[in-house]
Amino acid sequence: MPPVETSRSQFRQVADQLRAAIEAGEYPPGSELPSELELASDYQVSRQTINQAVRLLRSEGLVLVRRGKGTTVREIPVIHRAALTRYQRQERERGGGRGAFDTEIKGMGLAPRSETTVDTVEAPADVAAALGLEPGAQVVRRQRRMYANDVPVQLAPSYIPADIATGTQLAEVDSGPGGIISRFADLGLPQTRITEAVRVRRPTDEEQQFLRLAEDDQPVVEIFHVGWSGDRAVEVAVHAVPAYGWVLDYAWETS
Amino acid sequence: MPPVETSRSQFRQVADQLRAAIEAGEYPPGSELPSELELASDYQVSRQTINQAVRLLRSEGLVLVRRGKGTTVREIPVIHRAALTRYQRQERERGGGRGAFDTEIKGMGLAPRSETTVDTVEAPADVAAALGLEPGAQVVRRQRRMYANDVPVQLAPSYIPADIATGTQLAEVDSGPGGIISRFADLGLPQTRITEAVRVRRPTDEEQQFLRLAEDDQPVVEIFHVGWSGDRAVEVAVHAVPAYGWVLDYAWETS
DNA sequence: TCTTATTTGTTCGTATGTATT
DNA sequence: GAATACATACGAACAAATAAG
Numbered sequence: 097m098p099p100v101e102t103s104r105s106q107f108r109q110v111a112d113q114l115r116a117a118i119e120a121g122e123y124p125p126g127s128e129l130p131s132e133l134e135l136a137s138d139y140q141v142s143r144q145t146i147n148q149a150v151r152l153l154r155s156e157g158l159v160l161v162r163r164g165k166g167t168t169v170r171e172i173p174v175i176h177r178a179a180l181t182r183y184q185r186q187e188r189e190r191g192g193g194r195g196a197f198d199t200e201i202k203g204m205g206l207a208p209r210s211e212t213t214v215d216t217v218e219a220p221a222d223v224a225a226a227l228g229l230e231p232g233a234q235v236v237r238r239q240r241r242m243y244a245n246d247v248p249v250q251l252a253p254s255y256i257p258a259d260i261a262t263g264t265q266l267a268e269v270d271s272g273p274g275g276i277i278s279r280f281a282d283l284g285l286p287q288t289r290i291t292e293a294v295r296v297r298r299p300t301d302e303e304q305q306f307l308r309l310a311e312d313d314q315p316v317v318e319i320f321h322v323g324w325s326g327d328r329a330v331e332v333a334v335h336a337v338p339a340y341g342w343v344l345d346y347a348w349e350t351s
Numbered sequence: 352m353p354p355v356e357t358s359r360s361q362f363r364q365v366a367d368q369l370r371a372a373i374e375a376g377e378y379p380p381g382s383e384l385p386s387e388l389e390l391a392s393d394y395q396v397s398r399q400t401i402n403q404a405v406r407l408l409r410s411e412g413l414v415l416v417r418r419g420k421g422t423t424v425r426e427i428p429v430i431h432r433a434a435l436t437r438y439q440r441q442e443r444e445r446g447g448g449r450g451a452f453d454t455e456i457k458g459m460g461l462a463p464r465s466e467t468t469v470d471t472v473e474a475p476a477d478v479a480a481a482l483g484l485e486p487g488a489q490v491v492r493r494q495r496r497m498y499a500n501d502v503p504v505q506l507a508p509s510y511i512p513a514d515i516a517t518g519t520q521l522a523e524v525d526s527g528p529g530g531i532i533s534r535f536a537d538l539g540l541p542q543t544r545i546t547e548a549v550r551v552r553r554p555t556d557e558e559q560q561f562l563r564l565a566e567d568d569q570p571v572v573e574i575f576h577v578g579w580s581g582d583r584a585v586e587v588a589v590h591a592v593p594a595y596g597w598v599l600d601y602a603w604e605t606s
Numbered sequence: 607t608c609t610t611a612t613t614t615g616t617t618c619g620t621a622t623g624t625a626t627t
Numbered sequence: 628g629a630a631t632a633c634a635t636a637c638g639a640a641c642a643a644a645t646a647a648g
Contacts (some may be wrong), residue, residue: 105635108567131613142637147614152568155410156553163614164645174550180603291602295429296551296572296594298411311615312363313407315570315594317551339551339570339594347546348435348603360616386632397618402634418633419626566634 107148129167155313157340178345195275206244213239223255223332236261254333287323303336315339362403384422410568412595433600450530461499468494478510478587491516509588542578558591570594
């Protein structure tokens with residue numbers, strides 16, 4: 097069953113057929129695809145052509161390719177992130193989840209897990225600018241690594257000016273019930289306004305490694321999140337997620 | 352100056368160098384890159400390797416490749432879209448712009464232009480579901496094609512149930528001052544709530560052609576926008592923009 | 607630990623097709 | 628029609644990661 101149309105390149109036709117087969121359930125989530133040599137034989141094309149087709153599927157996040165092992169179908173379904181309700185205390189604590197991420201992942205029937213590390217570093221340039229700090233100013237960094245069913249799905253460091261966080265629970269790994277948002281309120285710095293800038297970009301090396309993006313041809317969505325207490329920016333969080341693996345939901349009342 | 356590191360593939364190293372050269376201004380926006388044969392000679396690699404490198408830059412939206420002509424650097428800077436202020440009447444009419452898009456593009460020093468066509472069609476499945484209509488129900492479609500400096504930057508059809516729009520200015524190409532949002536208000540259906548779902552996906556054929564995405568390896572960002580009047584969904588707009596060419600800005604007060 | 611087979615990643619040379627000028 | 632430039636495809640080869648023994 098070799099590709100026949102001449103208007104569309106062979107590797108795109110092969111990718112189309114593999115994509116359709118995956119979506120039809122012929123290759124269920126987690127299952128192995130045939131090796132490139134087998135596929136080349138099946139489709140009567142060269143291995144390069146198969147390699148290009150699989151590369152396309154890989155860039156779409158549809159398959160996970162590991163050299164020496166083979167190619168498997170993505171296991172995690174698309175994750176929804178509700179941008180506004182996640183900052184309501186009631187929602188964050190709903191269902192016994194310890195935060196918005198926990199609640200969302202559980203709601204999909206997946207098992208959430210996250211690891212947090214805390215340290216003090218120099219603020220990256222864009223973070224310093226957003227926080228109104230001098231370049232290189234010290235900030236407390238809370239590095240969060242998030243998993244669904246043990247698959248890494250989000251890397252989200254957040255940054256708080258050192259003069260706010262040092263000596264408080266904001267600089268502790270365990271941020272307590274309701275998460276750090278509730279801690280800010282306890283400190284007399286309730287976050288009253290949120291701004292988020294959403295963009296698509298190439299991953300950093302760290303993101304590439306953590307999110308298992310085999311190469312840098314898989315884009316990520318960055319959510320550059322700033323929490324304001326009055327006129328003061330008190331927290332920046334830089335969420336990075338695989339671009340094809342998430343849907344961001346926003347909702348608001350119009351004035 | 353051939354690539355030397357062995358840890359990173361040659362085509363990625365070439366892409367890195369070309370990307371750096373573009374960002375350094377060595378190849379300004381709109382300028383021509385050397386031909387693949389010249390680059391192959393410059394970097395002492397095969398033309399395939401150059402082709403793969405350029406394909407990577409193309410998928411990032413950094414260059415525009417046209418067969419038979421050559422490769423040019425992207426001309427349009429990244430465009431910001433302010434999601435919330437665009438639905439305030441004052442903002443939409445600011446600066447003489449005839450809508451939020453006009454205002455945003457002018458603010459960047461670019462020349463906005465948009466073409467609108469109106470027809471009545473069967474609602475696509477996802478649109479019908481969002482509007483609470485039967486599959487295949489009739490809707491008025493306002494197809495908008497938007498340009499900045501004559502470069503296509505956004506394709507955004509919007510759909511309104513036929514029983515609302517037919518016979519009103521909502522079904523006219525000229526939607527009047529303040530755009531269709533103001534027309535809804537005039538009809539006693541003011542939009543009081545907005546929901547937007549943001550996702551990254553492959554472009555449709557139509558989007559690929561209009562946005563000049565040479566092949567379907569350039570992702571788009573889809574903003575699936577629903578306008579509600581009370582509990583009733585009265586309008587769906589499906590914004591599609593090149594994934595790497597836009598930043599979406601959201602801002603809201605926390606309760 | 608070392609060896610070998612398997613599987614994907616990359617590169618080259620070569621050739622042909624398609625679009626533009 | 629000819630020249631130029633990008634798109635695709637194949638065969639061959641070697642590199643790198645993994646797994647099995």
